[in-house]
Structures are given as structure tokens and as C-alpha cells.
Amino acid sequence: MSMTQLSTAPPAAVSVRARVAPAIADGANIALDSLPRPVTRGESHTHSTALIDWFACTFVPGSGGLSVIESVFLLPRSQWEQRAVGWQGYDTRIDLGGFGLLGYGGEYQRGTVHLELNAHGCARIQDWQAVQIWSEAAGVRITRIDLAHDDFSGQSVSVALARTWLDQGQFTAGGRAPYARLVDDLGSNKGKTLYVGQRQNGKLCRVYEKGKQLGDPQSPWCRVEIEFRGKSRDIPHDILVRPSDYLAGAYPCLAFLSLRQDKVRTLKKCAEIGYAHMVKCLRTQYGPALSVMLRVEGGDPFAVIEQAMRPGIPKRLEKLPLPGVQIRQGDLQ
Numbered sequence: 001m002s003m004t005q006l007s008t009a010p011p012a013a014v015s016v017r018a019r020v021a022p023a024i025a026d027g028a029n030i031a032l033d034s035l036p037r038p039v040t041r042g043e044s045h046t047h048s049t050a051l052i053d054w055f056a057c058t059f060v061p062g063s064g065g066l067s068v069i070e071s072v073f074l075l076p077r078s079q080w081e082q083r084a085v086g087w088q089g090y091d092t093r094i095d096l097g098g099f100g101l102l103g104y105g106g107e108y109q110r111g112t113v114h115l116e117l118n119a120h121g122c123a124r125i126q127d128w129q130a131v132q133i134w135s136e137a138a139g140v141r142i143t144r145i146d147l148a149h150d151d152f153s154g155q156s157v158s159v160a161l162a163r164t165w166l167d168q169g170q171f172t173a174g175g176r177a178p179y180a181r182l183v184d185d186l187g188s189n190k191g192k193t194l195y196v197g198q199r200q201n202g203k204l205c206r207v208y209e210k211g212k213q214l215g216d217p218q219s220p221w222c223r224v225e226i227e228f229r230g231k232s233r234d235i236p237h238d239i240l241v242r243p244s245d246y247l248a249g250a251y252p253c254l255a256f257l258s259l260r261q262d263k264v265r266t267l268k269k270c271a272e273i274g275y276a277h278m279v280k281c282l283r284t285q286y287g288p289a290l291s292v293m294l295r296v297e298g299g300d301p302f303a304v305i306e307q308a309m310r311p312g313i314p315k316r317l318e319k320l321p322l323p324g325v326q327i328r329q330g331d332l333q
Helices: 016-023 065-071 119-124 128-138 159-167 243-248 252-257 267-296 301-308
Strands: 051-059 080-082 092-096 100-104 113-117 141-151 180-183 193-198 203-208 222-229
Touching: 051 119, 051 128, 065 100, 141 243, 159 180, 159 193, 159 203, 222 243, 243 252, 267 301
Parallel strands: none
Antiparallel strands: 051 113, 051 141, 080 092, 092 100, 100 113, 141 222, 180 193, 193 203, 203 222
């Protein structure tokens, strides 16, 4: 893949429907009527109390190459700059005009492209529903997303209040209390930051005095921000259009942000849920047949299992860490 494969950037006036439809045309069966209408600056599909402040994903490009970056994310090629070095195992790195980067190429990357959008890049996106539709159609894997809530008055969110939540166990979502550390400005009014969790575990919360860090020593503006990473978690596509629900569901202390709270589950939890669902379906659809087989085989369950089972791992469970199971490539179906 090379930059010469890209077409010119679409005019800014082109609607979201017109921009997204070609991007999902390769192998996607989605009606144009399901695509969102254009939105204007300042308008949103939901009254969200959270914003997306970082977005990273991995995908396999279709026949249009990297043109999806122009059509869906509104990052024209004229602002791209190819670097002399690669990035994180990818042979080629392209800087996206200060809005993020692209990585592609490499023997072990399996034809994938990796996209990173920083806060400035995310702020350019006027309609995250268009990104969600493309992500679902193209089989995009979200590898990182940062969700943030700003309290400009500092009354609902503050570092002092967050420390109280920590002492009360409000950052404990199950199991032992998370690791936490405070970066104190020691009265300089440069801004304090409380970190809860660890990045390597896939979930890191930051509560910080953003107004002071931006240079206003009297500002009460405080931000709570959670960084989710996909290495040990299954980040769902609907987080793109419901960031408030997932931010509210991250910890008990943030439930006030949304009437509905959803969790970004760990892969282990997804495995447990997937297994329970599989057992339920097996019981519902084939339970009576297995009962008949058990009677025919004189109550010998091993004889039933020997006849009923076949090698393989259900595709929906292939990437999940099933306890006691080692998945080999030949097992996948």
C-alpha cells in the first residue's frame, strides 16, 4: 500500500451519508437510509456529558486504500506527512497534520492499518455515528479510547472529591482496591492530578485540574478522564455514540453522569458471558435431543459426548481467554 493509492479529499460540503457510504461499500451490506444525516457544528445525536478525547483502532483497508481517513475522519491528504521511520512494528508512519498518525506495512502486521487520533483529531469529528457505522461494517478493532467529562465549576468533580471517593472505595469495581497516586502541585496552582489504575491493565483514570494546567491559577475547571485499552478488554463499537454511559459505568462514583451505565468488560468476563450464553443455547435447542441420546445409550454421558461433539472453537470465543483451553489455529471454525 502506498500514499499514491489515495484519491483526493472529498469537498467539505459533502454529507456524512455520501462520505461514509463509499467507505463501507467493500463487503458491507448496509442500507443508505441507516446512515446518519449531516450534523452541524454544536449539534449532537445525544446530549452527552462525555467526550471522546483519544481514539485508536486497527483495521484492514478495502479497495479504497487509506481514503477512509479522508472520507470518514475528514483528514485531507494534503496535510499528511510520511516519516522516515516506522511506528510500533509498522514499516511506514504518516503524521496526520497534528491530528494523529497512521501506521501500515510490515511482515507481521497481516495487512492491517493502525490509526491514532489525538484530542485535536477527535475534536474534528462532528458525527461519531458515522465512525461507528464504518467501524462495525469494516470489522474495526478499537485498541484505545479516552472518555472525558469536564466540570467547569469544580463542584461535581475535583481532585479533593476524587480522593474522598478513593477512600470510600468508589473506584473499586470489584475485587481489590486499584493502585492510585497523586501528583501534587504543592500549592503552586499549576494543577494536581490523581491517577487511579494502571495503563498496563487496560483501564486508567485521571482526575486533574485542567484549567490550572492550562495556565489559569484560579480556574475551578476539573476533568475526569478514563483511558481504555483493548489489549485485555473488549471495547464495543457503540461506545463511540454512548460515551457518557460507558464513562458513568466505569466506576460507582461516576454513575451520576448518566442514567444508564455500561461497562467495558475484560476479555475474561466476555469469555464467561460467552460461555454461559453458549450453554443456554445448547440447552434450549438441543437439550431434549441429548436427553433422548442419553436414554438410548443407557445413561452413559461419555457415549453421548463422543457422538455429539466435534473439534473446534466457536468463532465468537476464539479471541477470549477461556480457562483451561489452549486455542490452536486449527481449532478455529
